[in-house]
Amino acid sequence: MKNSLNIYKVDLKNIATNWAAMILIGGLAILPSLYAWFNIAAMWDPYSNTGNLPIGIVNEDKGATVRDQEINAGKEIVDSLKDNKNMQWYFTDRKDAMDKVEYGDYFAIVIIPEDFSEKLGTVISDKPEKAQMEYFVNEKLNAVSPKITEKGASVIADEVSSKFISTVNGIIFDLFNNLGIEIEGNLPDIEKFEDYIFTLEENLPEINKMLNESLGDANSAGEILNKAQGALPQAKEYTNTGLTTINQTLDYMNEAENRLNSIAPKVKKDVAKVQSIADQINELLEKAKDSKIDIGEGKRVQENLEKQLDDAITTLSTVEKALQQLQETNAQLPPAIDGESGEEQETEQLSQDQINQAISQTADLRNSLEQLRTDVNQMDQFLNNTEAASKVVDQIHQAAANTNVKLDEFVKEYQNNIEPTILEEVGKAKETLTGAKGILVEIQSTLPEVEKVLTNTQKNLQEGKGMLEYASGEFPYVNDKIKQLAEKIRDVQKDTDINEIIQLLRNDPSAERSFFEEPVLLNQNALFPIENYGTGMTPFYTVLAGWVGALLLISLLAVDVHHDGIYTGRQVYFGRFFTFWTIGIVQTIVVTLGDLFLIGVNAKHPVWMVIFALLVSSVFILIVYSLVSVFGNVGKAMAIVLLVLQISGSGGTYPVQLLPKFFQAINPYLPFTYAVDLMREAVGGIVWGRALRDIGVLIFCGVLAIIFGAFLKEPINKKTTKFLEKSKESGLVH
Template sequence: MNKSIQIYKRDIKNIVINGSSAIIILGLIILPSLYAWLNIAASWNPYGKTNQIPVAIVNEDQGATAGNRSFNAGKELVEQLKDNHDMDWKFTTRAKALDRLNNGDYFSVIIIPKGFSKELATVTSGQPQRAKMDYFVNEKINSIAPKITSKGASVLVESMSSKFIGTVNGIIFDIMNRLGVTMQEELPDIENFKNLVFTLERDLPSIFNKLQRAQKDLNSAGQILQKAKKDLPEAKALTQDGLSTINQTLTFINNAETKINSLKPQVRNDVEKIQHIATSAQDLITALNNDNFTPATLTDMHNKLNQQASTAIEKLTAIHTALITLQQNSNDQQTTEDRQALDKALQQTANAQQAMETLKQNIQSNTDQVQGLSERVGKLREFSDTALTGLTNFTNEFDNVIQPTIDSHINHIKEMLTGTKGILTDIQSTFPEITRLLNVSDNALASANQGLQKAIADYPLIHSRVQKLANQIRSFEKETNLNSVIQLLINNPTAEKTFFEEPIKMKEHRVFPIPNYGTGMAPFYSVLAIWVGGLLLVSLLATDVEDKQYTVREVYFGKLLTFWTIGLLQALIIVLGDLFLLKVSVQAPLPFLLFSLFISIVFMTIVYTLVSVFGNIGKALSIVLLVLQLAGSGGTYPVVLLPKFFQIINPYLPFTYAISLARESIGGIIWQKVILDLTFLGGVLLFILLFGSIFKKQMQTMTLKMTEKSRKSGLFH
């Protein structure tokens, strides 16, 4: 190692005393840091300047109506974007926008078509359609800008969708609010409806039975109605016959009344004559009793009494016949009192007739008997008294009962017949209406019968539906309280609208926060600059010495110390520039510096060893290894997004662990990861040192021959 240190001291001395060498070495020390700083500064905050990306907005929306409310979503979006500075929005026409897009003046164009609002409004219809926007992007301009503008367009669509969803839900919740208030007001009616459903479920079977009975009754009523329609002509005829009969009866009564009125004087005269006859006979008998009489006189008196009795009997017979005729003609219209009075009059007349017949028979019998005159006169007187009593009673009955009864009865019969005639006339006038009503009733019965038949036929379906509804109500009551549903419906539509515009608000918790994109890329570009610094050194500095007094191993380690020294200075400049020039936010500055110095030792050892062992081939290998590590280390894109090949080699690349160390110190240290990264890089360092110390001597002869041949070609130095 002493000779290796001697080589190292000589190299440092030559750098210090040789101004040209010092300038070159100083440039080699600073150049890698410039590579890191410029890349970090360039990517410091690219997404913070998206407001400078020109994106055209073309609004062709013609508006629409939804829920009796007119709106123009395109116009609202334009107004919203005028206050939005995420991108450089350009509001123009379709033709101008597409022309400037093709020329590269605009990165992308968003066109809101004519039917944009109309398609959004279909949300209230049975077949909603998704509204569409046209997005045009010029991907030739830049590979990153289209991704940025595409993300902006997606955010724009999401924002518009969120706003529209919030508006629609605001309308819906406003309706639900009114529905909830109405349900709360109508809760008693809802409860009544529920009870009605349960009652209907319970009573439907009995209703069905009643419907069946009603159908039977309707059939019977139909039969009765048909019979009534059939009998109506006969009823008309009977009514007409009844009117005719009543007219005839009235005529007869009027005639009878005329006759009776004409008979009244005659009957009265007959009654008076009968009474006169009775009085005369009484007087005659009294005279016989008081005066002296002879058998001849008595015989003559018998003849006179007999003649008077015959005349009285004849008159009484005529009166009796007239009373019988009156009784026969008015028997149906008599009242109980009239009938009793007429019967009594007939009885009195019959009694008077019987008394006169008995008197006549006694007169004849006494005429034939041979008795004493005094006895015969006494018998006559007895018979005469009896007859006179009967006639007197009859006369009183005729004056007080018979004649008033006849007059009253005839008047009553006439009133009854006249009233009956009026009733029959009214009945006859109603026959057309009755006919019409029967026809209407027949049609109504037919319709009712059809309705009943349909109701009976639909009963199984109705019963199942009602039973299903009742079961659903019971199930609903078991699972949910109606009051809870009403309280859920009664909400604040404005608050609900705001909620659905942004139903989920992400609360970001930044673990190991990185303030900007440049800080996030600092680990990658810093580590890359350290490797590039090593490449620059092996490209310009010699890895061997011409002095033959040193062994191969002494030269390897002696030159390695020189490369390490310059590499450490490169890493120091890079780290200090990151911290103080670019103001990269580093959570652990000292570990960042120490880790970077260690990474420089590892990378410089790898690059130096490859060139020292393999010569120009080693330079090529260093570049190949750089390319593989750029793609496979996960410095720019997450490893999971890389192709499968790079995912496989990622765990074996030094860049992977070097970038991880830098990230830990910049973002926040997890010491388990730091130990893992240091262990891997330490293992690589030991492996490369062993490889170089062993294989440099073995490969030297072949390497020198290849170098001499390449120089002879004039293409390599």
């Protein structure tokens, strides 16, 4: 160790006595600090100057009309950006903007299309469309600027979205408020509807029963209508037949009435004639009785009587024939019409009996006159016998008298009963038949309407039956849905008070609008606050300066001494290391104090920052010095390779989780990883668990470097001497 210290003392003396060496060493002490200071200052607060980034804005929005209200979101964006200082906004047209972004005058441009407001307005339609903005960025100008300008474009989109959401939600909550007022006003109707649903649910079995019964009634009604329609042709036939029969009967009645009217005068005349003949006979017989009748006179009386009796018999035969014709006509009349009273039927029977009686009486009269005619015919047998003739005359006279009485009775019966009764009944029958004819005519005229009504009724019944069948078929579904609705209403009533819903809907619309404009406020709580980006990057660049300082030392200073065998390799290793380490300590003090006082880094633990930096610098000097001391120029290359790997893989600029898999794999084995982390503890706030871990790993790396250099320098130098000498012969390597 004594020899090593001697080497160290000689080095210090040489530096102190050689002004050139002193200047060189002074430069080596300061140069690494400049590397750190310039980078930290440049990155101190880069985002504070984004207002200098030129961004082009092109507004092509034509606006739109939504619910009779004009909107122009593009104009509102432009107006808001004119007061925005985050970036340097240039408002221009599409052609100029595209030319300048391609040339590099603008880092990026944002184009608001002509349908921007129109698509925003589709929010109230069935198929809303998202509004879009076009963003063009020239990424070749700078690696970081695209991210910054992208953030600016995102801010524009977020601002538009925020205002749009605020406006839409304001309208929605205005509607909600009005809806709450309306629901509150309709609360009685809502409660009534709930009661209606519950009542309907309760009456569902009865409704189902009524549907089934109605469907059954519809089937029965359908059968009845089918029968009625089937009976219509028969009813038409019966009506037509009835009218034909009534018309025929009326013809018979008119014929009978006409015949009766034509017979009546003749009967009266013939009966009067018979009476006259009977009177003449009686008168003749009276004369014959009172006077003496001789044969000549008797013969004349006999002939006269025979002639008169023949006329009377002929006349009575005519009357009898006329009554028989009347009997035939009356017999051809239709039977009693349904609905006639028993008295009317008895009257009809009586008129027929009277006609029969009149015919019988006429026959009796005719038979009496024929008998009288026979008696008169026998008078000539008794003319010679006065006494006998007188008896015959008396007998004839008595027969004539009886006949005359019968004639009187017949005439009275005919005039008082037969003729009036028949005429009256014929009139009644005609009146009844005329009424029946009118009814049948009315029925006949009504039958088409009845048929039409039956057809329509059957059609409507079929439709009604179809609806009933549909309703019956759908009843299980309706039944389930009503029960589900009733159950949901009960659940809502159990879980939610409608008055609470009304109260919720009737919140202040302006307050709700403000809430949805920014529904979440992010309260940032920095556990280890870092003032700015430069302060955050100080640990990395300070550590980097320590490694760069070590590289500068090995580039300008020799790691070996000219000892002509006086010192061993190990003594040279430690002796020259103390010189390197001393200069490294000076470098570290310069860079850390410059960070704190020259640049103005606000470290949480400035003293520990200096101490940790001294530890880091010592370890880095050991590693780099050991590599060059053992391997010579090859060791310098190895130190540079380690620098490159550690800049990328230590996580000093980006989180290691964002690095490729290779750098994630080597990260735990790099001294930079623990050196940067230890410096961050001093700058942001120490968590001693992490700090002690980092200190332990760095000390372990330093110990490995000492062991590696102290024990391998001499044997490896012997093997690489020829390689070094050969390389120096080139005149390019010292």
